[in-house]
Each structure stands twice: as C-alpha cells, then as structure tokens.
Amino acid sequence: MSVADEITVLHEAHYGRLVATLTRVTRSLELAEDVVQDAFAKALTSWQDGDLPDEPVAWLARTARNAAIDRFRHDRLHRERLPELTHMTELESKTETDFTSHPALRDDMLRLIFTCCHPALRIDARLALTLKTICGLNTDEIARAFIVPEQTMAQRIVRAKQKIGLAGIAYRVPDSDELEERLPGVLAVIYLIFNESYLSSRSGSVRGRLADQAIGLGRTLCAVLPVYPEAKALLALMLLQHSRHLARFDETGTIVLLKDQDRTLWDRPRINEGVELINYVFEQGHGVGRYALQAAIASLHCQASTAANTDWAQIALLYAELAKIDPSPVIELNRAVAVGEAHGPEEAIAVLSGISESRAMQRYHLFHSTKAEMLLRLNREPEARTAFEKALSLASSDSEKRFLRERIDTID
C-alpha cells in the first residue's frame, strides 16, 4: 500500500473522531476541521518517503493540536483557551477508537453527530454537514454527490455553520430524553445519505460511494450508542441493501429487477453481517421499529437462493407490520408486490385498489408499473399496456424508462 493509500484509510477511519475531539478542546467546529485537514495534508508531505510514525493516528492528533495552539497564539479572541488545549490529555492524542472503554471519546463523537444532525438545521444542510465534518468529504465531492453546483453547496455549508454559531446550537451531548427524541432524526440523516447512492449505477463515483459513507456512519453510531436497537437495525438494513449493489445494474446501467439479479454477485460477507445484526435485534425483542422491519424484509430477500424461493408470505406480513408503524401508500405498494408473489395477482390488485385514490400513487411510476405486471399475469394485456405507458410517462431516470419500454415491447 502506498503512503497516499494508507493516509486515505486513516482519513476514512479517523477523520470524524479527530474533528470531534478537536471541536471539544477548541470549541470551534470550523477551526477543528481546518487543523485536522492541515494535519492530513502535512502527513502527505512528511511521510512521502515511506517513513510512517509508529502511531500514525497519535501523530495526526498531535499535529492537529499543535496547529490549533499555533492559531490560538495568534488570535486574541481564542487565547484564553490555550491552557486547556495544551493539556489535551494523552488519551486524546492517542485517539483510541474503542468508544465503550473511553466515554470521553464516545461523548465527543455523540456531540458532533447530534450537532450536525440538529433538527433546527435544514435537512439538506444536515446531510452536507454530516458528510463534511464527520466523513471528511470536501465541498466539491459533496456538491457532485448531490448534483448541485459547488458554490451552492459551499453556501449551504457556510450558512449551516453560521447558524450553529449564531443561533446557539449547543455543542453538547443530549440528555437521555433528548437522545431518544432526536435519534430517529439522526438515523434519518444517515439513511437519506445512503439512499442518495442507492439508485446510482456508478459505484465508483462520489455519489455511489455515499453508501459506504452511510454504512461507516451507521457503524460509528452503533459503537457510540450500543444499546439502541434501531441503530443496529439501520446498519443491518444498509448492509443488506448494499450487498446487492453490484447486481442491481447491468453493463449498460439499466436496473436489473431483484428477481432477475445474478445472486452470485451479491456480497456474502455483508449479507452475513446484516443477517446476524438483524437476528440479534429481533432476539432482544425490545419492540421492533421501522428499520428493523425493513431489514428483516431485506434479509429474507438476501437469504433466498432464487426469486421463487423467497418467503413472500412472511415478507407480506412484515410489510403489514411496517404499515402499522408507518401507514403510507408506498408501503402498501410494496405489500402488494409481496402479496402478488405469495397469493397471486388478483389479491395484489385488491391491495393496489386500496391506494389507487392516493394522488402520490397516481403520480408514482412504480405504482403503475406494478399494476401493469399484475394485469399482465392475468392476461389483461390492453390494461397492462395502458398502465405501463402511464408509468413510462412518469418515470424520471433513463434506465427506468428504458426498462419500461422493453416491458411494453414484450406485449406487442
């Protein structure tokens, strides 16, 4: 591994942790980010001859701290914080990643996560800030991932940081009541980041790599909040969904439906980890939430040797449970698919007619394409064609449009 690669690995694993600790000791998110970035830049030049220090993370922490001390000396406003910074303990400079045995480090991370995901910030700002300060993506990468101009993204991030400072969003660990209340919001931010990449066919692109960032965030959250089952469930869900990403698109970038996917392309280690996690959550039985139910559904798909061997009846039941927590036409739509596989197209159409009045469904291409598939199975070709054409008029991505056109062609 080249020095640059080693630094990339260190960056992925420790950037957020270093920013978290430096933010506590400097009380400035902005400054913490600057000095941690500087430390990584310095590593790139200092280590270029292959001379890595014995403890590279400790080296990065010390370098960032020294840079902060240097800046404080030159800044009258911050000079009062010098003593605390100078006494940054040995533990902090060592930058352990074992959160369970180091509550101070766990608290640093919690503070950073709950500040970046504060509900007083716009949701798009929460996503950007999380990727910038915890994952260490730069503004250009985040802009490309969300397909907005770099300037727009830069302004979004600056605005969010200004609001944190000026509106007094506290950099602190939420108390246990607040934590319960805000955790779903944090999980939602991570899952939204994940979903941004889910439909991206180019896994090597910045957008495609968001899935890895989201999984990394999920792991960190599980490490700092080991007793919350929904955090584990979300991690399981992301691992299981991401396990199929290589099989989800063909070489032309067209979506391959679950039933047609080459299951040998599924990532077994990820599936095993996800299944183990979700089984653990269900065994604990503290009441399962929406992520646990979705992960359970994904685990049934991932464990089926073929599409036909999938436990659709169980999946239909899990969707019914999910609909109780989260009543929504989209969940009913998914339940209709499962019911169609388990009990036949007629019953699926009955489920679909229950949501056909929904305006969101009328505008949703997948509602119409699902209906079309069920009609086709009942040999009701003309109606199926109409439904496919409606779906085509509503689909937005090229790969989906291509897929729908192919389906229409099969009717002719």
Added chain:
Amino acid sequence: MQYLLMIHDTEAQWQTMPEAEAGEIIGRYVALGESLGKAGKMLGGERLQPSHTATSVRVRDGETQLVDGPFAETKEQLGGYYLIEADDLDDAIKIAAQIPAAETGCIEVRPIWVME
C-alpha cells in the same frame, strides 16, 4: 444567550373564541411569564394590539411615508413577544414550545445580535 420569541397566530380567532377558553389561554401566558421570571430567564415580553392598529413607517428621499397596517399582510400576525435568556437554542426551543400559540400558530425564535 438572548433570544426573541415572536408569537405569530391568527388574531381573528380571539373574536370568535368563548370567553372561558380565552381566559384559560391567557392564564397559561401569565403562568409561563411567572415561571420564566422565577427562573431568571424573562427579560421582557408583551402582548401587542391587533395588527390593524399598526402603522408602517418608511423614509424615502427624506420624506416620511406611512401605511396604515402591518409591514406584511399575512395569514398569521405578530401578536406578541418574549425576550428571554436561554442556555442555548435547545433551551430556547423548549421555552417556545410552552407558548400556547405554538399549538395553533408559530413561534419564530431569533437569536439577539450582540454588539461587541
């Protein structure tokens, strides 16, 4: 930190509200003011006369122009405010959520710009 909590609500509701209900809501405002006062968080706060009593003042080219009515015609009107001292935004949000109008209208929480 200091925050201004601006209370926006439909003032027309007061005209049709039974007296007992209005009394109960006003009682909640009084109780909130007292508890904020006891906690040392109350810096000021008043109820405003209805928005049709407002006068908007602009000076253009040295000339004072008056408009009868509020700055902007909106569905909800600024009906009052609290100026509070809070630990941080979370603390200010908790206080804002206790204002009765938060349940029917909206409370805008704005940090005070501190002059150095």
